[in-house]
Amino acid sequence: MENFFDIRLSFLFDPLAVFFLFVISLVSLPSAIYSIGYLAGKYSPRKIAYAWLLLTAFIISMAFVVSVNNALVFLIAWEIMSLVSYFLVVFDSREEKSIQAGVIYLVMTHVGTAFIMAGFLIMHKYANSFDFISLKQASIIMPSGVKNIIFLFLLIGFGTKAGIVPFHIWLPYAHPRAPSHISSIMSGVMIKTGIYGIIRFVIFILGVDSMWWGNLILVLSGVSCLVGVIYALMEHDIKKLLAYSSIENIGIILLGVGSSMVFLKLNMPGLAVFSLIAGLYHLINHAIFKGLLFLCAGSVYSATGIRDIEKLGGLIKKMPLTAFSFLIGAMAISALPPLNGFVSEWLTLQAFFIASLTGYTAGLKIFFSLCAAILALTGGLTAACFVKAFGMVFLAMPRGKSSELACEVSLSMKIGMLFLVFFTIALGLGAGVVFKLLEVVAKSAAGVDVGSVKFSLNGFMFLSGQVNSISLSTPLVALILGAVIIGIYLGCGGSKIRKYNTWDCGYYKLEPRNEYTGTGFSKPFRIAFNFFLIPYTRTEKLRKSFYYIKSFKYETFTTPVFKKYMYYPLIGMIFTTAKFMRRLQSGSIHMYISYIFITILMLIIFMNRF
Amino acid sequence: MIIYVESLFIIIIAPMVSGIITKVKNNLRMRIGPGVFQPYHNLIKLFYKEEVISDKTSWIFRVTPSIVLASVILAALLTPVFTITPYARHIGDFLLLIFILSLGKFFLALAALDAGSSFGGMGSSREMFISSLAEPAAILSIFAVSLNAGTTDLGAISSLHAVKLSSVVAGLSLLMVAIAETSRMPIDNQETHLELTMIHEAMALEYSGRSLAFIELASHIKQIVFFSLIANILFPFVVSGGNIIFGITIYILEILVISAMVSFIEVGVAKMRLFRAVDFLAFSFVIGLAAIVISIMGA
Amino acid sequence: MSVYIFLIGIIIMSYSMVTAKRMTSLIASFRMQSLFLFLATFFMAMKEKSAELYVVAGLLLLLKVILIPKFLSNIVKKIKMEEDIGLFLNPLVSLLAAVFLTYLSYIFTTRVIIFGSDAQALSFSASLSVTMIGLFIMIFRMKALSQVIGFLVMENGLFLVASAVSGGMPFFVEIVIFMDVFVSVVIFGIFIYRINKLFTHIDVSKLNTLRR
């Protein structure tokens, strides 16, 4: 009883925790630097001080989450993290939208926490302690049915925070509302704590108990990939777009984690470690380039005050450095070699390949190759999505006054972005080293020790028992590309160049209005995926007479499937019950007294049931 | 060393393949048509022409041609041609090849948006659409073959020394992908510049002179890369080391056959609507999946 | 033996209260009931010759028979309310319900609580039914005053229960409870005045603005 209340603040700095701490600091530092320039001018000094307070609290709480050694303390840190991030979401507290976003976010995450709590307490029932070690020991004596329940609870809980479909709806609300440096931390790191939870509590403590765990995670994450990227394609609020693509990337990360769970169950430790490495690698990569992209979006927003990409454009001339950073981020996220995103997706695909090569049953093999296909499709769609994003925001002519008058952001913001740009490239080229480091993390997390993952350092050469060798060397790729490009320039640069208008079919003048819009860009996808997006259009004609239509308005929408068919009905049900219950308090005292009478009567009648 | 020689070789003969295809097409249509070396003439002509660049454009527009060219050259380096010493290429495997091609596409699409004309936007949108659907199909089909080879290394794949049913099916799906990627009928039509239908040409619309030359060359190389892939997948008897003459002859034969097939298709079928392309690629995707299933079953 | 007569009297009175349509008759029959209660207690006191019971009986007479009814009828005069007490159920149905309640409490007593002596069971069930009828009045009569009377009837019933099952509570407890009841009735009265002042009626069934 007493031991309930001395919450021993003990830490666990195993490689996993250290890795996550590193990720946190890696994204938080540049965001903090960035925020100097971002907040200045926009807010009053008091508000800025408040923002810094919240930022520090946020970082500290996240650090606690990933490093404590006690489930109860973990819960507390977890809730505090959610609370602080809520305050950050409603930072612009004047706007109804932020308030609504905050409510949605906090309610979702609270429900998730309830599930986590239940899971922990069921574990506690067997362990009689909240220490990770004793929980780990207790996991042996748990019956497998209970383990399944716990797994489901933890998956729902942490999945809500990580934003896997169908628990993702809070993400596109919350991330855009927060100040940009915070959105970068939220999307870059905070949602990763959900992944940390899954790795720590499911793989490390609970131990993978049955096959379907991994498979379920794989399916969910595959769905998250596709749903995330498709919604991102449809979106034209730049920060919302990034939020949706976070959902997709979480999916990719979990593809790695899930397959490693499957391998653990099949007891192929080498593969398990390999795919966990893939997952972790994509985790850190996503942290970096998503942070970068959010910072860039923030700079665009603070330069123009617009987040709608349909109204932006031509910024590459106004703010070249931001454009360059965004380009790097976009290339990385669409997995273009030799940047980091490519490496991690390559690893994940390799994991799937080897899985479909050496998986036990044919069904499993086919399943894994399907996962590979989904990943490939996601990659292609992401590329399209970010071509759209970059093209609409930075290229061609400005689509409005505010983007014409835009100018490059302040120094601190530049530093913040460049820092992350550097790491985006570094983690691409230094893949070999990173892989080596992550191997340690993955081994300790999976709790297995294998010699079967070897690699030599030119790029890296992955050899394992079952497969012949394959090789990939990002430095070499970069080298060759660079060499060829430079060669081309030296060989045949400097031809005569004449500047002239864009060709406009002889139309007398070319305006921004002629440009292709983001909506137009994504139209093929909207039609191709109409089975899921269920697009519908609304047209209205302003006509002078029956024959003369003055103007014609055409809007197109897509149906938010999960909200419409999953959440609205649920909420509606709750509200109808509440409204029905309202009659209980009818205001008539006679009724009230009769309640008492009826209650006592019922109790006496059913007395012997109690 | 030899591998770089052969890569150089395919880079050199790349335009000729297009020339051959055009020739065959024309002959099928009972025309004489230009000679097989016509593409070279075009390239040289463009190379020495003055460039006109839109004043709306940014540096993206300038660097794109060289990046595109570089990416396909790297792809050419990755491609097995006729002499394979397995794992000779420590650069990467087929996944890298696919992704490197998409690097080129990425930049081309950006450049198309850069000029701010609606054609460019149309082109890049459609290109990204097609390629995002084509990529998984390509990956699946090569996946199937790599399952046979036990590795994703192209060298190993193309020195399998046994025709398997799965690799044939995979080759078929890869052919469809190649048709889509090299912007041929029934997905795209290289010959016209009709606004409503063109895809690849629409992206290159703003380019002229030397840059255009680069882009054209790049598309030629890309095409031969795909052809050699198909060749070595369908007929993986590339000699390891030794007797190069035999290898070369076989390779050339294969390329000729494939280009003949392509030109037959081009003449034979009519262009699809853009959204029928989805079905086309989905079909190739399914075939690729079938290939995987077959190879897992062991055929 | 004589105690039973009074018991029956008490029950009859509660029935008459259920059927009453006018405030005055309601108060009068309450007074009668209290009187019967007093007599019952008085006889018990004579039987057991205990001073405490005499005192209790005296208090009963003082409070329940004299003071409280006087106070209530004063209220009736003061606020010159119209006479009827506002029925949700007409007298006949109410009567049936009351009889049913008596039956119910009898069942309850005999089935659920098993008493040592039959007499105890009888008196217990009687007193319980009185309580229930009091509650019935509170529920099914609209006027504030009738609710107060219902409350008092319930209290009577309880007193009866106490004395029936175990010869009354400890003495000082009884006293304190009496005081308490008296105070509460006074306070009820005050509130009835206020209600009348604010709403110009004491029909509490119309007091239903506070909802949800």
Place this chain on the structure above:
Amino acid sequence: MNILLILIIPFILVILPSVVKKPKTLGVLNAVGYLFVLLCSLWLVLKPGGIVSPFKFFYIDELSVFFIFTISIVTFSAALFSIDYIERDISNLLISRNKARAYYTFFNIFSLSMFFVPMVKNLALVWVAIEMTTLASAFLVGFYNTKLSIEAAWKYIMVCSVGIIFALFGTIVFYYASSAVGVKNLNWADMVSASHGMDKNLVKIAFLFILVGYGTKAGLAPMHTWLPDAHSQAISPISALLSGVLLKTAIYAILRFTIITNKCVGVDFSSKLFIIFALVSLGVSAGFIIIQKQMKRLLAYSSIEHVGVIFLGFGFGGAIGLYGALFHVLNHAVTKSLMFFGAANIIKKYKKDNMNMIRGVISSMPFTGAMFILGMFALTGMPPFSIFFSEFLILTAGLGRGLYLASGLYLFFIALIFGGILFHFSKVLFGSKPDSMEITKEGVSAKIVFIFLFILMAVLGLAMPGFLNKIIVSSVAILEGA
């Protein structure tokens, strides 16, 4: 001796208004008096306890001490808060100075009767004391003498009296059961010792009546109906008292009887009943909170919820559950009073209670706003505040006993209520304030109250003081009948 002080000081304060005329000084004296009371009760807590019963009339063990402590905390803060509040009412000409004095009189009678409840030895007298609390507070509910407040007061007094009558009935049956085994006084200790011999059937019935009767007062659904009206219409410091401690006194009474019942018929009977009532209360409160429009009513319903949680803890039982429940009694008292004070300030400022018309509290009254939002999160069970821990303990007990359905429902309702409260209050707190409104500074006394309660709220969660832990543990022992 200090036990008597705890009773004497309020008694003196009852008479005081007839002597001191100036409301301000009266309020200050009041606050000082209750400060002394708080110190006395603190001393009680600190002093290694054991059972004391002066005059054979009182009976005070750790359980009573715990409740006395809770009551004294809330009464002190209410008294302190009243100074400002009443002053402002007078200056707004809402009440006359005489009425203010009447307020203090009733305030003291009310708290005096509440202090009586956990002290007296005789269970019938416990009943009397609780009835007295009803009567005293009825005037405070109907204090403003408006139509609504009078209606609320009438409902309050009537419904509670009926409930109380049932409680008396239960008490009598208990008395009968105990007198059958020769204990002819209603002293709790004697009844406990005699409880083994009692007729199980009788005890069960008696307990049912006790539960319904005192449950009405404690605000268990479906007997809770008086509660939202009374809490929302009462003058705000009193609302805090009502939901902070009045409900708890009723709970105390139920606990005393529960101990006897458990000894007699076993734990299962009472725990089943508790769990059922608790879940009903949680459900009802959740439903009403979601669709609520008025701030104080919402808080009232949340009191119903928390009473439900407390009973759930007692129902789940076991050392952990009981500990959690008792701890929750204290936490809820503290947090809810803070919330009511905050609501009082807000309503005074905006002159309206409808949450759809109140916006931008944070910007219009920063201190109260900050306190209110923190209080909101404390109330909805967010760490690091204390309520999180008590609710967590209760959940632990539930899952520990393997009552998965009950625990699941508990979690579900808690989450619902969290959503509802967050939804309503975040709209009230944030947003932009009406332009005409200027920023206010709260009075010193009010600030002290807020900070005092806030510190309790935060400290109890993170660092449970040892003496309090000890008192709760030993009261748990009493509840377990050891």
